[in-house]
Amino acid sequence: MKTIKTDDFRITSKINIKDLPTTVDIQSNKKELKAALRDVSKDLAEIQNAMYAYGKYSVLFCIQGMDTAGKDSLIREVFKEFNVRGIVAHSFKKPTDLELKHDYLWRHYIALPARGKFGIFNRTHYENVLVTRVHPNYLMYENMPGIDSVEDVNDAFWDRRFEEINAFEKHIADNGTIIFKFFLNLSKDEQKNRLLRRLNRPDKQWKFSSDDLKERKLWDKYQMCYEEVLNRSSKVHAPWFNIPADDKPAARYIVAKILYDTLKQYTDIKEPELPAKEKANIGLYKQELENEN
DSSP, X not given: OOOOOGGGTBOOSOOOGGGSOSOOOOSOOHHHHHHHHHHHHHHHHHHHHHHHHHOXXXXXXXXXXXXXXXXXXXXXXXXXXXXXXXXXXXXXXXXXXXXXXXXXXXXXXXTOOOTTOEEEEESOGGGGGTHHHHSGGGGGGXXXXXXXXGGGOOHHHHHHHHHHHHHHHHXXXXXXXXXXXXXXXXXXXXXXXXXXXXXXXXXXXGGOXXXXXXXXXXXXXXXXXXXXXXXXXXXXXXXXXXXXXXXXXXXHHHHHHHHHHHHTTOTTOOOOOOOHHHHHTHHHHHHHHXXXX
């Protein structure tokens, strides 16, 4: 199997999204990839257990991609070995009435993981510069001062949103949240194949919506918006990773390996030791338990 290098997937300079690969040859078959993913997932679970006990860091796992990119199944497979107490997942859909009464980042802020936990954002705060940019009429529901029509949504508005999102991430990173952002980069041809598979399989048809075809017609506009997201918000403290997503098993393994290779560098994450007094009396505690009637 080809060695996975984190920096091969990290966005570190200005990109043209058409130049980013949607496939990658890691010289392995599906069975080998499944076994490798299981091993890395177990290693990640051990780090998470130590992180839970250590209680000083949290991890925010952000995943974005076009419909059928494989977000749900990737989350399921990468985190399969985790203890449920240490992980919380959120899938951000259409904002509720309560959420619309707050600023657009509010629902994301209150969903952030506590120290010691992994938080998964399946679709993220970046929907606010992706979906709303493709469909600016959605912004009217936010009832913002000075935004009375779509014509009021100008370049300055989007510049401010990117500044706010970058500031949000810098704030939480400075306070102990380790941020990962993964763009599942799916080709248009592969999306077509996956949509057809859904339609051809009765057990998968429930996943299909006619809206999928409407959004597919806006493919180029979405790609333009993703390109700007990657260029304007991949930071040292909150990097974006381009994950070739045409091959689901490969994408899952690459994401898990990036997580593990990054987190193992935090050498301070380890289970805390017992206080000296408790440690000195371990023999007495054992004896007390062993002598119970």
